[in-house]
Amino acid sequence: MIGYALKRFLGAVPTLFIIVTVAFFMMRAAPGGPFDAARKLPPEIERNVKIAYNLDKPLIVQYGIYLGRLAHGDLGPSFKNKDFTVAQLIGIGLPVSMRLGLWAMALAVGFGVSLGIWAALRQNHWQDYSVMTLAMFGITIPTFVTAPILTLIFGVYGVNIFGQEFTLPVGGWNGGAWRNMILPVIVLALPQIAVIARLTRGSMIEVLRSNYIRTARAKGLSPQAVVLRHALRAALLPLVSYLGPAVAGILTGSLIVEQIFGVPGIGRYFIQAALNRDYTLVLGVVICYAALIVVLNFVADMLYGLLDPRVRMS
């Protein structure tokens, strides 16, 4: 098990390294720079600014400097947000994004799994068909359509239908008040609920047909015990390997959701920073996201190995 973990972990390091390298050179290959402001700086000042940020050195040297700092956990100063380091900015934005993402994830797993089980137990009945139709909607309709339409229903027309009391705010963060969280979290979770419901349904149906479930039923266990204690464990296995893609999906969705609802998370930083050519901030956010995905893929692999001994052996 430890050997397997080590092998997996060592596999993650080159991935992160490649991400940093590609992102670094891709940004530098593009025309324009962070200090191409509308008002041209006097040449001496521009030179001094460039020296201060090491932008005067050859690209490969800059890359070396960046990697060296990164090895010490230093993401450098932000080029555009004066007086802030990238680490500070991420420190402000990440908790907000994490809060949003974790709630969405919890909602997605909770609803997705229960809907999936329900559909599987009522296979080919109306319950199954309605869950699968809903899942189809969830998978097909993108976040940037559901977000404004749900806002329109619950935030704008809501005043006439549910009254002022139950109208949700159409945007803003308000320090993370739960009323402001409801819509972003739901919008973020919807596609994942759909995928997870489909996955759970599929594997549950397969597991329910297997021999050991028949044995469990034959020895007279209650239907609940059969489903929850015997079938569910095996049925949730594919879900574990979906953990990585799910997190990636939520991160991608958060770019849109944070933009639409005005949530001050790192997704918004990323778009802004890319538009401003704030090299260090873009790299910082990419590294942050990539690390998250790589780590969660690693965790998913480990969990899978822990839950299914067959994987470890091969």
Next chain:
Amino acid sequence: MSAAGIGGGRKAETLERAFAGRSLWADARARLFRNKAAVTGMVVLAIIALLAVFAPLVSRYAYDAIDYNVVTCAPDWWPVEAACKAGGSHWFGTDAVGRDLFVRILYGARVSLAVGFVATLVSLLIGVLYGATAGYLGGRVDAVMMRAVDILYSLPFIFFVIILMVMFDRNFFLLFVAIGAVVWLTMARIVRGQTLSAKHKEYIEAARAAGISPFGIITRHIIPNVVGPVVVYVTLTVPDVILIESFLSFLGLGIQEPLTSWGVLISDGANTMESAPWMLIFPALFMAVTLFCFNFIGDGLRDALDPKDY
């Protein structure tokens, strides 16, 4: 595939006729046309595509014709009270500078569908070449090539696409390349897996033993068996690509004014949804319907081409 079964003592000629009479494709087509959802999807999609292609003939408005007399006007039949009515021929109302929304949606469909097909083609080309090479050569080459795909797979690609689009000033051509480069990975995996498994099948062995030339084996046996999943994946890639393009356009990184795409229209609509909900609802509807169509067709094709599932 049962139609292509070993003919036993039958003569080669009869076997040949059996092929012509009921091939894998005829079977698949029959199954596909029995699937109501898939047929509906194809019909609706065809209508949208035709409308998009003949957009200049369908509407008497130009997509970029600004008319300040009908700024942000609701269509005449709009059920809710609106500030102004656009007049009879603006079926879906007008946008913030008085352009006809219907024709703009059709032009958006042009861009979205074009990006969808071209980027999918790019991914098909790269993916099939890469995957088939890896699968056919096998061994160490395969291991190295697929390990590279694995690494690329774990990258948060959407971020690279965003960086690319921002840094190179929203270049239209680059949009195709960038999106195509993102989606070829899955294609390569599918093709490689299919090639690998097809290479060692008994019917290939049987065909070889029967003295069929390698070219015949590839065209008659390997390709039909590899093509199925690829076709299915292509139909599912197109909506994915449309989504990515709209995602970028929504963030303001894709198509630029006065040209438009569904992402841009939805983004505009989201900004004005309190005063002009039609600007959000119609583009969103068109996009959702199109995506549904592709998904239904994809699912239908999968069921049609993979009789094993029955």
